[in-house]
Amino acid sequence: xxxxxxxxxxxxxxxxxxxxxxxxxxxxxxxxxxxxxxxxxxxxxxxxxxxxxxxxxxxxxxxxxxxxxxxxxxxxxxxxxxxxxxxxxxxxxxxxxxxxxxxxxxxxxxxxxxxxxxxxxxxxxxxxxxxxxxxxxxxxxxxxxxxxxxxxxxxxxxxxxxxxxxxxxxxxxxxxxxxxxxxxxxxxxxxxxxxxxxxxxxxxxxxxxxxxxxxxxxxxxxxxxxxxxxxxxxxxxxxxxxxxxxxxxxxxxxxxxxxxxxxxxxxxxxxxxxxxxxxxxxxxxxxxxxxxxxxxxxxxxxxxxxxxxxxxxxxxxxxxxxxxxxxxxxxxxxxxxxxxxxxxxxxxxxxxxxxxxxxxxxxxxxxxxxxxxxxxxxxxxxxxxxxxxxxxxxxxxxxxxxxxxxxxxxxxxxxxxxxxxxxxxxxxxxxxxxxxxxxxxxxxxxxxxxxxxxxxxxxxxxxxxxxxxxxxxxxx
Ligand SMILES: Nc1ncnc2c1ncn2[C@@H]1O[C@H](COP(=O)(O)OP(=O)(O)OP(=O)(O)O)[C@@H](O)[C@H]1O
Ligand SMILES: [Mg+2]
Numbered sequence: 001x002x003x004x005x006x007x008x009x010x011x012x013x014x015x016x017x018x019x020x021x022x023x024x025x026x027x028x029x030x031x032x033x034x035x036x037x038x039x040x041x042x043x044x045x046x047x048x049x050x051x052x053x054x055x056x057x058x059x060x061x062x063x064x065x066x067x068x069x070x071x072x073x074x075x076x077x078x079x080x081x082x083x084x085x086x087x088x089x090x091x092x093x094x095x096x097x098x099x100x101x102x103x104x105x106x107x108x109x110x111x112x113x114x115x116x117x118x119x120x121x122x123x124x125x126x127x128x129x130x131x132x133x134x135x136x137x138x139x140x141x142x143x144x145x146x147x148x149x150x151x152x153x154x155x156x157x158x159x160x161x162x163x164x165x166x167x168x169x170x171x172x173x174x175x176x177x178x179x180x181x182x183x184x185x186x187x188x189x190x191x192x193x194x195x196x197x198x199x200x201x202x203x204x205x206x207x208x209x210x211x212x213x214x215x216x217x218x219x220x221x222x223x224x225x226x227x228x229x230x231x232x233x234x235x236x237x238x239x240x241x242x243x244x245x246x247x248x249x250x251x252x253x254x255x256x257x258x259x260x261x262x263x264x265x266x267x268x269x270x271x272x273x274x275x276x277x278x279x280x281x282x283x284x285x286x287x288x289x290x291x292x293x294x295x296x297x298x299x300x301x302x303x304x305x306x307x308x309x310x311x312x313x314x315x316x317x318x319x320x321x322x323x324x325x326x327x328x329x330x331x332x333x334x335x336x337x338x339x340x341x342x343x344x345x346x347x348x349x350x351x352x353x354x355x356x357x358x359x360x361x362x363x364x365x366x367x368x369x370x371x372x373x374x375x376x377x378x379x380x381x382x383x384x385x386x387x388x389x390x391x392x393x394x395x396x397x398x399x400x401x402x403x404x405x406x407x408x409x410x411x412x413x414x415x416x417x418x419x420x421x422x423x424x425x426x427x428x429x430x431x432x433x434x435x436x437x438x439x440x441x442x443x444x445x446x447x448x449x450x451x452x453x454x455x456x457x458x459x460x461x462x463x464x465x466x467x468x469x470x471x472x473x474x475x476x
Pocket of ligand 2: 386389390434435
């Protein structure tokens with residue numbers, strides 16, 4: 001059973017040979033004995049073939065002990081950032097002992113990892129032994145929170161940070177009481193040589209090499225976090241001063257490079273500023289066009305031409321309503337438009353400005369919140385404008401008042417927009433530009449349908465279009 005699982009997982013996830021798998025199978029079959037003998041939790045992990053992670057292929061828990069793990073972890077993926085010891089042994093073919101390690105399950109354990117090698121001395125897996133450690137050490141006791149490797153030369157200047165720190169993206173810099181560099185992990189060394197242009201850095205004064213850290217060292221608190229911006233980099237520097245019975249005073253710096261992140265943030269901000277500016281210009285240009293038309297209308301225009309110009313004005317207003325709604329939002333780079341709000345805006349502009357009829361305009365969202373992209377919103381705005389204008393223009397001839405009803409009905413896949421009036425109804429209609437605009441936008445932009453529903457009094461127009469990535473529905 002154990003052997004079969006090892007074989008199945010190795011075949012599926014690793015590129016180990018049959019011979020290598022046999023070695024692991026043998027080891028797995030005696031894993032339970034090791035676990036019982038040592039009273040610790042035993043695992044075998046193997047590297048995945050497609051990524052730099054590993055997978056647990058076998059496990060054994062000591063019989064009779066309180067379980068450390070609730071469930072089996074066989075088949076689970078192991079990540080380097082959580083289990084550095086595993087990857088250290090893999091890479092270097094050496095044993096590693098971590099006195100306190102946090103597992104992926106969030107348990108603090110003492111962990112010993114030994115590489116499993118084949119006849120060619122290649123590491124084919126690692127054998128892990130874990131025992132639960134009672135509690136975390138106090139945070140200021142950094143030195144006991146260390147890793148001991150098999151050979152002494154792996155330890156760098158007694159700080160004992162080498163295995164984990166080699167794997168960290170953060171830069172670690174340790175200096176003595178005279179601010180001289182005692183230890184830096186590879187990322188730290190790279191930062192120092194990049195910023196100072198020097199390679200031989202150990203034992204040299206860090207402030208001579210990195211003067212921008214002056215404020216960090218001058219600050220009196222033992223533990224402090226700084227945000228530093230140099231000419232080249234944006235850094236977060238965590239300073240931990242380690243006092244040893246008032247003797248020497250070492251300082252550990254943990255530095256995070258946020259330069260890329262900040263550049264991306266700036267780019268995003270620029271993008272959103274540019275988009276907002278574009279929306280502004282579109283809106284202003286539309287207003288300029290509208291003003292030009294109004295000027296022309298004042299300029300001795302024959303009465304019969306006025307209506308046509310008014311219609312054009314309304315079309316322009318309905319498009320600029322979309323931009324006004326977008327610009328009123330906090331984040332103008334997100335160009336989503338609430339169609340109910342848009343409808344209200346179009347209706348108020350049109351009825352109040354252009355006609356002297358007493359019309360009740362009723363908008364019924366039916367609890368729906370319809371959000372579309374600005375492109376779709378422009379089409380919907382123009383369609384609503386045409387339909388309402390038709391009612392205002394044709395339905396109430398010879399009447400003083402009327403009702404126009406704009407209703408949104410939504411099911412999971414479709415939005416229906418109903419515009420109806422209680423006017424004279426359609427008599428022998430001659431289609432014109434208005435109908436053409438609606439047809440074009442409904443079929444080509446909204447992928448929907450446009451039709452009139454027969455009714456006894458007045459006119460009832462319906463357009464329907466599918467819900468999708470650019471048309472989203474929410475409950476309100
Ligand atoms: N709500 C309505 N009530 C009565 N008749 C209508 C209504 N809507 C449309 N019609 C009839 O349908 C015809 C076609 O409408 P359409 O919008 O295509 O043209 P229009 O409104 O006359 O001109 P425009 O091209 O400026 O819109 C109208 O001329 C009118 O006779
Ligand atoms: Mg019309």
